[in-house]
Amino acid sequence: MTWTISERAQKLTSSAIRDLLKVTERPEVISFAGGIPTPRSFPVDHMRAACDRVLSQDAHAALQYGPTEGYTPLRVWIADALSKHGTRIDPERVLITTGSQQGLDLLGKVLLDKGSSALVETPTYLGALQALKLSEPHFQPVPCDEEGPVLEGLAPLQLTAARMLYCIPNFQNPTGRRMTFARRCALLALAKAANFPIIEDDPYGALSYAGDEVPSIFSQDPEAVVYLGSFSKVLAPGLRVGYLVAPKALFPKLVQAKQAADLHTPSLNQRVIFEAVQGGFLDQHIPRIRALYAEQCRVMVDALQRELPEWVQYDTPEGGMFIWLRLPAGNDATPLLAHALQANVAFVPGATFFAEQPQTNTLRLSFSTPTPERMYEGARRLGGLIRQHCHPDERV
Amino acid sequence: MTWTISERAQKLTSSAIRDLLKVTERPEVISFAGGIPTPRSFPVDHMRAACDRVLSQDAHAALQYGPTEGYTPLRVWIADALSKHGTRIDPERVLITTGSQQGLDLLGKVLLDKGSSALVETPTYLGALQALKLSEPHFQPVPCDEEGPVLEGLAPLQLTAARMLYCIPNFQNPTGRRMTFARRCALLALAKAANFPIIEDDPYGALSYAGDEVPSIFSQDPEAVVYLGSFSKVLAPGLRVGYLVAPKALFPKLVQAKQAADLHTPSLNQRVIFEAVQGGFLDQHIPRIRALYAEQCRVMVDALQRELPEWVQYDTPEGGMFIWLRLPAGNDATPLLAHALQANVAFVPGATFFAEQPQTNTLRLSFSTPTPERMYEGARRLGGLIRQHCHPDERV
Numbered sequence: 001m002t003w004t005i006s007e008r009a010q011k012l013t014s015s016a017i018r019d020l021l022k023v024t025e026r027p028e029v030i031s032f033a034g035g036i037p038t039p040r041s042f043p044v045d046h047m048r049a050a051c052d053r054v055l056s057q058d059a060h061a062a063l064q065y066g067p068t069e070g071y072t073p074l075r076v077w078i079a080d081a082l083s084k085h086g087t088r089i090d091p092e093r094v095l096i097t098t099g100s101q102q103g104l105d106l107l108g109k110v111l112l113d114k115g116s117s118a119l120v121e122t123p124t125y126l127g128a129l130q131a132l133k134l135s136e137p138h139f140q141p142v143p144c145d146e147e148g149p150v151l152e153g154l155a156p157l158q159l160t161a162a163r164m165l166y167c168i169p170n171f172q173n174p175t176g177r178r179m180t181f182a183r184r185c186a187l188l189a190l191a192k193a194a195n196f197p198i199i200e201d202d203p204y205g206a207l208s209y210a211g212d213e214v215p216s217i218f219s220q221d222p223e224a225v226v227y228l229g230s231f232s233k234v235l236a237p238g239l240r241v242g243y244l245v246a247p248k249a250l251f252p253k254l255v256q257a258k259q260a261a262d263l264h265t266p267s268l269n270q271r272v273i274f275e276a277v278q279g280g281f282l283d284q285h286i287p288r289i290r291a292l293y294a295e296q297c298r299v300m301v302d303a304l305q306r307e308l309p310e311w312v313q314y315d316t317p318e319g320g321m322f323i324w325l326r327l328p329a330g331n332d333a334t335p336l337l338a339h340a341l342q343a344n345v346a347f348v349p350g351a352t353f354f355a356e357q358p359q360t361n362t363l364r365l366s367f368s369t370p371t372p373e374r375m376y377e378g379a380r381r382l383g384g385l386i387r388q389h390c391h392p393d394e395r396v
Numbered sequence: 397m398t399w400t401i402s403e404r405a406q407k408l409t410s411s412a413i414r415d416l417l418k419v420t421e422r423p424e425v426i427s428f429a430g431g432i433p434t435p436r437s438f439p440v441d442h443m444r445a446a447c448d449r450v451l452s453q454d455a456h457a458a459l460q461y462g463p464t465e466g467y468t469p470l471r472v473w474i475a476d477a478l479s480k481h482g483t484r485i486d487p488e489r490v491l492i493t494t495g496s497q498q499g500l501d502l503l504g505k506v507l508l509d510k511g512s513s514a515l516v517e518t519p520t521y522l523g524a525l526q527a528l529k530l531s532e533p534h535f536q537p538v539p540c541d542e543e544g545p546v547l548e549g550l551a552p553l554q555l556t557a558a559r560m561l562y563c564i565p566n567f568q569n570p571t572g573r574r575m576t577f578a579r580r581c582a583l584l585a586l587a588k589a590a591n592f593p594i595i596e597d598d599p600y601g602a603l604s605y606a607g608d609e610v611p612s613i614f615s616q617d618p619e620a621v622v623y624l625g626s627f628s629k630v631l632a633p634g635l636r637v638g639y640l641v642a643p644k645a646l647f648p649k650l651v652q653a654k655q656a657a658d659l660h661t662p663s664l665n666q667r668v669i670f671e672a673v674q675g676g677f678l679d680q681h682i683p684r685i686r687a688l689y690a691e692q693c694r695v696m697v698d699a700l701q702r703e704l705p706e707w708v709q710y711d712t713p714e715g716g717m718f719i720w721l722r723l724p725a726g727n728d729a730t731p732l733l734a735h736a737l738q739a740n741v742a743f744v745p746g747a748t749f750f751a752e753q754p755q756t757n758t759l760r761l762s763f764s765t766p767t768p769e770r771m772y773e774g775a776r777r778l779g780g781l782i783r784q785h786c787h788p789d790e791r792v
Contacts, residue, residue: 004559005646008509047455110401260500266636
């Protein structure tokens with residue numbers, strides 16, 4: 001059979017990371033390619049107890065269909081947690097999603113027509129590009145500096161044409177960068193002036209282990225921002241429970257899109273998450289996770305400092321799980337990966353994270369899961385390969 | 397803020413059923429409006445034990461991200477179960493979805509462009525119309541008789557223009573109709589000749605309690621059909637685990653669309669379902685569910701026979717949870733619902749299930765959950781209201 005595939009599906013490509021991860025499953029490969037939380041951060045016994053309580057006390061509801069918006073007590077808990085940062089958040093604006101990835105799918109459907117302009121950071125989260133791409137927008141990459149996106153770099157028409165700005169202010173995937181408060185405020189002011197919503201994706205916000213925490217853009221004006229949150233990094237990603245908080249103007253359409261997408265997020269999982277966060281559990285658990293990631297980061301940076309040539313640039317992250325390496329211009333990380341895989345070490349070439357005009361001299365390292373020994377050994381191999389295959393001078 | 401909403405989202409409307417269900421939550425309302433399984437069919441202790449085994453033996457994987465295609469042992473189990481009906485099914489063609497509703501969203505994305513023709517039954521499942529609508533197709537309703545859709549009623553151009561035919565051959569929502577084997581074969585031959593895939597949605601197939609089971613269209617040619625299955629009616633809908641089995645020509649694109657939609661279906665839930673079906677559990681459990689629904693159906697039909705005027709038409713279902721009432725032409729079930737709600741009895745007006753040209757003289761009754769007493773009392777009230785507000789003669 002040779003059926004007609006939709007235009008949008010023809011444009012879909014398999015994720016480079018996804019294909020790479022199949023290779024890195026081999027135990028001999030030291031992988032800095034993944035972006036998954038360390039299983040050591042999963043509160044296994046606590047989750048099992050939560051699950052058992054739900055299925056002992058509330059089984060019929062946990063096993064039955066539920067409302068599209070989500071389990072009310074969990075929505076209230078999320079609104080209360082977000083309200084601690086300032087503005088009072090209405091639980092009626094919280095929509096539980098099947099992972100925060102689903103929020104991106106819903107927002108593409110509700111905000112983007114074919115050819116609509118979507119502003120994205122340079123570089124940005126690959127999964128967001130994939131989700132939004134199904135609505136066939138025109139991606140408008142926003143130039144970024146060390147503080148975050150520089151909207152002033154865009155022409156006035158590029159701003160007024162935009163239907164949304166998608167950004168990850170905390171410990172961005174892939175760069176690990178935390179956007180400054182000044183830049184957050186500037187983005188908000190410009191977005192309001194040009195009349196488009198900011199989509200603030202915040203999966204890593206809780207994983208802050210150095211420097212001061214910075215208020216979310218959302219906390220500055222919940223009517224101008226759609227906030228995407230997740231329990232994947234603070235409890236467990238395998239439950240696929242995330243949420244979005246949306247302004248009144250968008251909420252009903254997002255609920256309708258959610259209903260069409262999967263009716264609702266699993267009733268059981270929402271209740272297990274709610275049980276798991278009772279009694280202030282995250283107040284004890286998040287510091288433990290932060291300590292884990294802080295130590296992973298410390299070892300990784302130490303390994304890179306020892307093993308990489310000095311002409312490879314990177315910043316020390318203050319949170320999250322990523323380090324972004326910049327080789328001198330004119331180098332290309334994609335052929336470097338081929339050599340790296342032969343040496344049983346893996347990373348993600350940075351080119352895959354650009355909506356347009358990829359900077360091929362970049363690469364993303366994730367340090368969430370390897371042991372210290374493997375981080376040192378992986379950095380040693382990587383340093384050797386870079387010295388062997390890359391040139392230390394800029395060649396544009 | 398008054399942001400621009402996408403054209404497709406502007407066309408979205410809240411589900412009439414969804415809004416209605418909020419009213420019918422009041423305990424004094426006897427509701428035939430829902431379409432949810434009876435919680436008496438949920439194997440609660442069995443599910444709790446399955447969940448505990450998963451979190452005792454395989455917690456780290458159950459709480460971690462997983463592959464987009466799904467948990468391999470569950471995919472193999474599904475392929476084996478489907479292979480019992482004839483053709484050998486390859487587990488590599490099974491994609492686990494977040495409920496079979498998600499399969500509809502993915503199929504719309506992969507098969508439909510704006511304006512593409514999608515053939516649907518008359519009437520059909522409202523949730524399918526909602527999911528596919530987000531891809532902005534042109535719905536082409538196919539006339540149906542008591543055996544199923546009559547593709548011969550369409551012009552040749554209408555057939556060759558079609559990108560898909562969506563149908564529910566077993567105990568259709570909303571009509572309760574089971575498509576005959578001859579009609580299934582005729583559809584398959586016509587779809588292959590006109591070169592479009594059949595989307596066979598089969599959530600109710602296991603709930604067969606009278607008459608002979610009929611082979612799926614999929615079993616006759618797995619390369620010409622996308623089959624959608626679900627554990628919602630045989631185990632529990634609250635876990636949101638469904639699946640699709642797709643021909644080679646579509647599978648990779650469906651996986652890419654799934655990855656963009658929610659990365660993967662919850663790892664925990666897939667493992668709990670897999671644990672729950674071990675040891676032939678469904679071979680014992682499905683007969684119990686069938687007996688439950690058979691008895692609910694027997695009581696409902698008896699109640700309708702006693703209480704409805706003879707000029708209201710309906711067929712006795714052989715499976716599933718729906719009865720489709722047809723009032724004489726010229727009557728309208730929507731104002732009847734307003735009277736019914738005042739009398740604390742609810743149903744769904746049939747008009748909502750039509751892609752175009754609604755037959756307003758129809759209504760859907762679900763008999764899955766009410767007690768016998770409430771079915772008799774509900775039918776009594778409904779019969780009285782029909783006598784009071786509807787006319788017994790056809791007035792076109």
